[in-house]
Amino acid sequence: MAKLDLQGVTKRFGDNVVCRAIDLTIGDGEMVCLIGASGSGKSTLLRCMNLLEPIDDGVILLDGSDIAEPGLDPQPVRQRIGIVFQSFNLFPHMTAVENVMLAPRRVHNRSREALLPEVTELFMRFGLADRMAHYPDQLSGGQQQRVAIVRALAMKPEIMLFDEITSALDPELVGEVLDVLRALREAGMTMVLATHEMGFARELADKVCFLDDGVILEEGPPEQLFTAPKKERTRSFLSRVL
């Protein structure tokens, strides 16, 4: 059974239709990359998946049950699907470790003492052990983004969404964040990425989807989509970014 299954997902902002009846299946432990020009609907689709944006039509099945049903409490769902944003969105008034502990403390009612061992381990795993007591503005962009990933992981999500998480970084900092994604991939995390890192998508994705004007124009394994795209628009997009 698919971990996350989108059927006919439609999202409008006023008269502007951003996602047009999108179907997408994400298997357990899969890594799916969404590519496409700015404004093609990648980010909105991700934000719909963890209910940050309510969808106008369609269903989203998480382990077979519809999470997009109007009136459903979105909070339990958001605990199961983590998201990392392009602009980090760390809480600037808290240290890195407080950023990470806030949600587990408040939502899971766990104490700082009980959380500290596993949180410390997460920081160590991503090379941030000496940055736990730093405030976000004392960290580099790459470090902030890794803290944001740790913050999402601390809620033990079943799926992780990444919304162009390297787009706001200086080029020399992109590598350290992609390394984190590689490590998560090896650990078997189910992941959906909106990304402009074509090389990375090609190397690690199980499936790549090309979005254009709110529809998935073409999808398939990376070697097929990158080397032999069927649609003209896919070809012209790839020729511009590769």
Next chain:
Amino acid sequence: MTQADIDGPDATAPGLTRRQVYEARIRRRSMIVAATSTAAVMLALFLLIPLAPGWEGVKKSFFNADVFSKTFPGLIEAFLLDVAIFAWSAPLIFLLGLLIALCRDARSPALYPLRLFGILYTDIFRGVPVILVIYLIGFGIPGLGLPRPWNSPYIWGTVALVLTYAAYVAEVLRSGIESIHDSQRAAAASLGLGHGDTMRFVILPQAIRRVVPANMNLFIALQKDVALLSFIGPVEIFRQAGVYKSLLANFTPYVGAALIFLAVTVPATRYADYLMTKQARARS
């Protein structure tokens, strides 16, 4: 032409760029101009004001050194009451203002009455002059025939100040809450935090910090408005100055009171300005 000719004679000064030499010259010149014009204005004031026909009289009744030294200690003592009223109303104002701001932010339909209350509250208390609120509450509520000490105008006057200033503080806090970018709410929501936790741990700490300078300005204004309570009874500095004025038939105590207020509000204003520039620099 050599390079030295182009740069002018000063450019040979050791370790200075042409630009630094030029800026130093401009700075020197503007300082001289500012000092000269200030001196000219001061001199004119000193020479012209005493020429006014009533100057001797004004000097005797407003700037009388004898009266000043006799009344100043009493004024300082009365000022302690102003400080006490300020000290216990300030935290109450902050708490009530915070409550009102949160009322206005209430989202769920069941809490709509709270939201309505918040809106009406700020509309009413920002729309009525402070002195009117002080009269209405300070005379009105003790008029209900409450037993001592609950009929004290000192208590109810302070309550009037708290009610009025809380409305302003609430508006300042609300503007702070609204200034926090939506991405912070999105980040909190994506972690599964509820509305209350998001407000308490993510939005409010940032919002309150951001509006500290604006609130400082309100509290400076409050420090002065404490003097309005004199109209309903408490013998604070303004009323004490009035007593001395009648006793000695001299206005100098008012000047003394003004000096005491300035001694407190000027440093406080400078501090608020300092906080504001610091914040502007941190955000740029």
